[in-house]
Amino acid sequence: MDDASTRKPVLLTVDDDPAVSRSVARDLRRRYGDAYRVVRADSGPLALDALRELRLRGDQVAVLLADHRMPEMTGIEFLEQAMDIYPQARRVLLTAYADTDVAIDAVNVVDLDHYLLKPWDPPEEKFYPVLDAQLEAWTAHPPKAVHETKVVGHRWSARSSEVREFLARNQVPYRWYASDSPEGRVLLDVAGADADDTTLPVVVTTQGEVLVAPSDGELAEQVGLSVSPSERFYDLVVIGGGPAGLSAALYGASEGLRTALVERTATGGQAGQSSRIENYLGFPDGVSGAQLTERARRQALKFGAEIVMTRDAVALEVRGAARSVRFDDGSTVDAHTVIVASGVAYRELSGPGIGALTGRGVYYGSALTEASACEDQDIYVVGGANSAGQAAMYLSRHAKSVTLVVRAASLDQSMSRYLIAQVEQNDRIRVRTHSEVVEAVGDDHLERIVLQDTVTGEQESVDTGWLFVFIGAAPLTTWLDGTVTRDDHGFVCAGHDLLVEGKVPDSWPLDRPPYHLETSVPGVFAAGDVRAESAKRVASAVGEGAMAVMLVHRYLEQL
Structure with a gap:
């Protein structure tokens, strides 16, 4: 065709x-x-x-x-x-x-x-x-042909927002149409779909295939992403496609290991959602997270790494010398070694109405996707670390105003100095310290939020249709429960962190101590934000991914 x-x-x-x-x-x-x-x-x-x-x-x-x-x-x-x-x-x-x-x-x-x-x-x-x-x-006056993937959905639909986010983060060009717009109604009509919550969103691929309320797996397959491992056994399986995982896959494949990277949503992790990274080595003018991770993805593929999308790891099993990863559909993939680089997810706000309005005005890490819709709006961003600051800077290009809601007394505790300076110099951004969001109010979408002073307890209701949340990180490690040692917060313990009073625990099965990034299961390594005591920076995650591959080689030499 x-x-x-x-x-x-x-x-x-x-x-x-x-x-x-x-x-x-x-x-x-x-x-x-x-x-x-x-x-x-x-x-x-x-x-x-x-x-x-x-x-x-x-x-x-x-x-x-x-x-x-x-x-x-x-x-x-x-x-x-x-x-x-x-x-x-x-x-x-x-x-x-x-x-x-x-x-x-x-x-x-x-x-x-x-x-x-x-x-x-x-x-x-x-x-x-x-x-x-x-x-x-x-x-x-010819009409402009639209050859991108088309998405038709309700403006305030959580699933429609998720589909748009999925396509954007996987670098799939798409055109969005509200279901009640003239163009949206025409597309629904020619697709033979109804404009109700059970059928939306409707996705039309560039080849004219109609997907009604598709899952991420169905969507990935139709837009050309690989969704199944091509082999049953690898030298190395990397779980997670953030900077650490991409680095590990790149170095593993480039050094001759049969390597597969498995990612549940999109390569890049939290870094891929960053509008601007300005303190990464080699990019003096800064680079967007999407640009950086897309280059890394292409580089890993160039060296022969296999990237498998929309597979969610639910268990890790030890089968003799093999390490087996089981997915949510019941399938498995085996390897000599595994690198856990599953990263972290933004913690969710708690409070009345917040959960119900997620994807309908309340968003977690979706600043890039939703920014164009925020034109001349009053926006609220929750968080005081770099991800929140970068989102505020990006949103301020479109919004009328951006308010950073910070629990701490200042931004100094968690945000880089260069970014604090940018925030302070931006006339459209104001910082509201000692504050938190305790409630979200709205019918089919967010209409206002309730802010509370963490010192006095005083509350204030403010009108807004946009709340972006960047509050800390929760590790994605529940699938390792019962197999790999984790700390009280769920982060994976590795290397020196496994020692008890300087000694290897009795549960460790080998004569040698664990390698630096090796977990409590020999041959299983941790890299990036998922590891306890990691630096939580892109550069360190990339370095740990490369280092983990070096230790994988050392482990394989002893098999």
């Missing part, structure tokens, strides 16, 4: 007489075949089906030519319905002399652009001049 971006605009002709249909298509191709694609149909219903498919694929239709006397559907009836699918296409009715009165009436019924009398030999005199004029009129 042709690439969507290079497909030609369409000239569609419909006639129930096969001979006439072939004749029209032949004349069209002879004159316009270099610049246009000719599609022909033998009936009105079949032509409408073709138009729906073209619309779902994002193709342009320049001219519709319909014979009037067709048994299933007249040409006028066809053009009347085709207007709803391609309102800007030029409409031409093919008719016999006896039907000229009908054709004239059709000018008002379907806003007919022209009618042609059959036969029109020679076409150079009677057919092509008419089509030339119609195409000239169409090309003067």
Whole structure:
């Protein structure tokens, strides 16, 4: 199939007489075949089906030519319905002399652009001049073809927000349409979907495939992401696609290890959601988290690493020399070694209404996806660390105002000095210290929040439709329960942290002590934010991923 971006605009002709249909298509191709694609149909219903498919694929239709006397559907009836699918296409009715009165009436019924009398030999005199004029009129103001994936959903739908976030973080270009917008209604109609909560969002791929309320796995498969490991056994399986995981996969594959990286949502982790990273080595002008992690992803693939998406690890099992990772669908993948780089997730706010409005005005780490919708709005960002500061700076480009809600007395305790300086110099950002959000209020979406002073207990209600939350990190390690030692907060203990009073615990099965990043299970390593006492910085996570691969080699040499 042709690439969507290079497909030609369409000239569609419909006639129930096969001979006439072939004749029209032949004349069209002879004159316009270099610049246009000719599609022909033998009936009105079949032509409408073709138009729906073209619309779902994002193709342009320049001219519709319909014979009037067709048994299933007249040409006028066809053009009347085709207007709803391609309102800007030029409409031409093919008719016999006896039907000229009908054709004239059709000018008002379907806003007919022209009618042609059959036969029109020679076409150079009677057919092509008419089509030339119609195409000239169409090309003067051609509609823009939309070849990206299309998402149709409710503006305040949590799942619609999740789908948009998934596509954005996986670098899949998409176009968003509200279900109550004219374009959204047309897409739902041609897709045969209803505008209700059970069917939305509807996703239309670049090839015209319609996905109704798809899961992340279904979405990933349709947009070309790998969702299943190609092998059952690897030298190294990396769990998590943040900076540490990408680094481990890159170095593992580049050094000859059969390597698979498994990620539940999108590569990049929390770093991938950062609008700007300015203190990463080698990027003096800064780099977005998406740019940095996308380069790392491509680099890992270049060296032969396999990246498997939308698989959620639920258990780790030891099977002799093999380490087995089980996924939520019951499937497993085995390897000699495993690097746990599953990272952390933003902790959720607690309080009345907050959970119910998540994805409908309350967002966790979605600043990049939702920023364009915040134009001239009053925005609230909860958190006092770098992720909150970066989000506030990015949102301030669009918003009327951004308020940073911070529990601490100042930003000095958790935010980098360079970022504090930027926040303080930004006229659109104000910092509200000793404060927390205790309630969210709204019907179908957020309308206001309740702020509480952590010192006095005094509360204040403020109007806002946008709350972005960046409050600390909870490790994604419950799947390791009962297998790998973790600290009281759920972070993975490794290396020196496993020692008890300087000695290896009795549960450690080998004569040697654990390597620096090795967990309580030999051959299983931890890297990045998921590890207890890690630095929680992109640079250190990248370094730990590379170091973990060095220790993997050392472990494999002893097998």
